[in-house]
Amino acid sequence: MTDRFLELLRARPDLAEAAAFPFNFDVSRASHVEDVHLASGASLEPIAGDDTGGTFFLCGGTAVLYASSEGDAVLIADSVGEALEMQIRLPEWCEGVTTDLDEEQLRAVVRVCDEEAKEEFAPELDEQRALLITGLGLPERPLAELFAMAESAAGRTEPDHLLLNSAELCAYRLHASYRMCLRDVVLEPGRGTLERLRAGDPEARAAVAADAVLRAGVLRAAQLDRRDGDLPLLRLLLADECAERSERFEERRLAAVLVALHGREADGPLLGAATAGAATDSESATRWARAEEAKRTGPDAALRNELTWVELAFRQGRIRHARVALIRLLDDTGPHATRLRELSRALEHIGDHAQAARAQFNLLSLQDTAWDRASEAYVLARLERRKGDLPAAGRALERARAAIGLGGTAPEGEASQWHRRGLGRHITEQHLELALAAAESGDADLARATMAHARVLLNTIGKESAKALGRLSTQAKWAVAGAGEVGGGRGGRTGRRAVTRPRGLGVPGDR
Structure with a gap:
């Protein structure tokens, strides 16, 4: 179904001309400088361009993504109408617009910038804006609300709207303030459950005992937010891991480390069973736990940590989140064989064979021996x-x-x-x-x-x-x-x- 705002711009030359100049939304420039697609596989349609070679894309039939000709891309609105509102009422020449400004301050900034634009290149700016607002039927919502909508959209660029160069499969850049933090995404349920456990919630205790994935998130949350009073619940988590009889040992090892670091002699039997005898008393347990902690530091610790969140995302069913994180990691990886191998295997594990092949191709070029x-x-x-x-x-x-x-x-x-x-x-x-x-x-x-x-x-x-x-x-x-x-x-x-x-x-x- 064609968007009604696009239909109006295409049917009325006066509206299209005003949108193209000075507001830089030109429906006659609906093409991009290179072939691109969304990592999520959702539909992507170029609907307009600007005078710098950038392109506005309709994603999945609704949301609007802007991609520059220099390799940056950000979600700007949840609909074409909202995108046009932002282009027309908060145009690109309005510099100095920030989240800490209230409505009156925002209007003052826009007035000053508009006056400069009228003097330099758009003397009929007020008439052109009024024509578009009336002709398109755009609402007169507060500027603070409009700016908050734009910020919210930008923060939701990942994972669903990650733009890729179709030839090289590299991702378009996104400002760090809008990038997805995979760690926070996957730890959200674990952090909430950990707080309920600390409060003695019996339902949370039953849920953790029955759900290994939730328990993994709770353990990771406890690892990052350590408290002296957590030892009783850490013992329960370790006992759950020992009873799981799973081939997964990472969470069992982590739970054992968190318990062992408290150095309590009474935990010797439980730790001995969890560590195959590596930690059986307070002294050996503390020594073992510190050695395990040391393994989590070093030059490759950052990648290992990121892959931990990727694996947890995969287990939680957040495949799109895992894919975005791995693609970003791959884009940032140079000729480093170990990192490329781990990324290739991780991408294959989540089912992204194209990106895995990209990593593997680069890895193959680094091999020195015939074997x-x-x-x-x-x-x-x-x-x-x-x-x-x-x-x-x-x-x-x-x-x-x-x-x-x-x-x-x-x-x-x-x-x-x-x-x-x-x-x-x-x-x-x-x-x-x-x-x-x-x-x-x-x-x-x-x-x-x-x-x-x-x-x-x-x-x-x-x-x-x-x-x-x-x-x-x-x-x-x-x-x-x-x-x-x-x-x-x-x-x-x-x-x-x-x-x-x-x-x-x-x-x-x-x-």
Whole structure:
């Protein structure tokens, strides 16, 4: 459905002309300097531009995002009407507008700035503003309310309105004051529950005992807000973690650290069970806890802390929040292999394979040994395939084959044993997965070429590894054979008959 304010501007040249100048909302400039999209996947439509190359976008059919030509983007309003109000009644030349000004002070600032604008470039400013307010039917709300709405919108830019460059997948910048603090987002339920626990709320106690994710948030909140009186509830939290019988040990370790730091002899048995005997009395417990605390400091502590909040966001179901944080971290990461590897794996974990592939591509370029290049190349192939770029996956596997010397001189050292170890199985598996995916997408050329390499690999790797890949190998062979019967090449879907699978074989899961 077309917005009524846009319809009015497009239907009435007088309104469109006044909006374009002096208020810099020009519907004839509805295009951006580069291809962009929202990280959330919501719809994005350019609706107007300004004289600096910036663009106003309609997001999800309602909210308005402004993106500059220099790589900055911010949500400015929840509707086109509100965006126009702000452009017309608090125009860009009104400098000195801040949140601490009251209504009269705001009006005084606007009057002074308007007078300067009339003298310099817009002598008919009052008439043009009145024309737009009347013609568009804009309300005459207080300036303080309008400015508060703009500030509120800017603070909600993330996570739903993060703008990405479509070619490089880098995020547009956002002023630090409007950036999302993931830590505060994920700790909000934990902090509230912690206060209820401190007050002795039995319902909060029951909720924490039953919900491991909520308990994780409470423990993190207690870690950041430590109080001497928390020891009894920390003991309960540690007992809950010990009873959980989960493969997650981080919260159990954290709860043990928080209890151990109080140095009470009576906690020896509980701590001994929680730490596998590393802390059994007050002295060993304190020593162990301080050593654990020291691990949380150092050059990589900031990234580890951020990834802690990302993981908690993921467990809470806040995938969009986690994605924004990881993309920002990736944008700020240079040629640092450890950071890139952790970010690649974290992005893959939350399902953003495109951003994971971006991190992995940069990581692969930093590898010095043949073994490491092959190891990171097959991971890149997996990510490219999962994001849907099968030719890119093929190029990544070509780099993996080059690293292990397939078809040429075998590399020396550790990489010379690639076929006898797990690396050979992983590389072969990715060839089979790509051959299958290419066949099912109709790219017969890529499917046949990749399957040819897979056959060589299957004959080279250890028998046990080849046997473990037998089911996938059969699926890939049948799919490639079916694609080949059509004689299609790329785009060979037209007229293609369905591939017949061997009886008893299903569609493989995503690996």
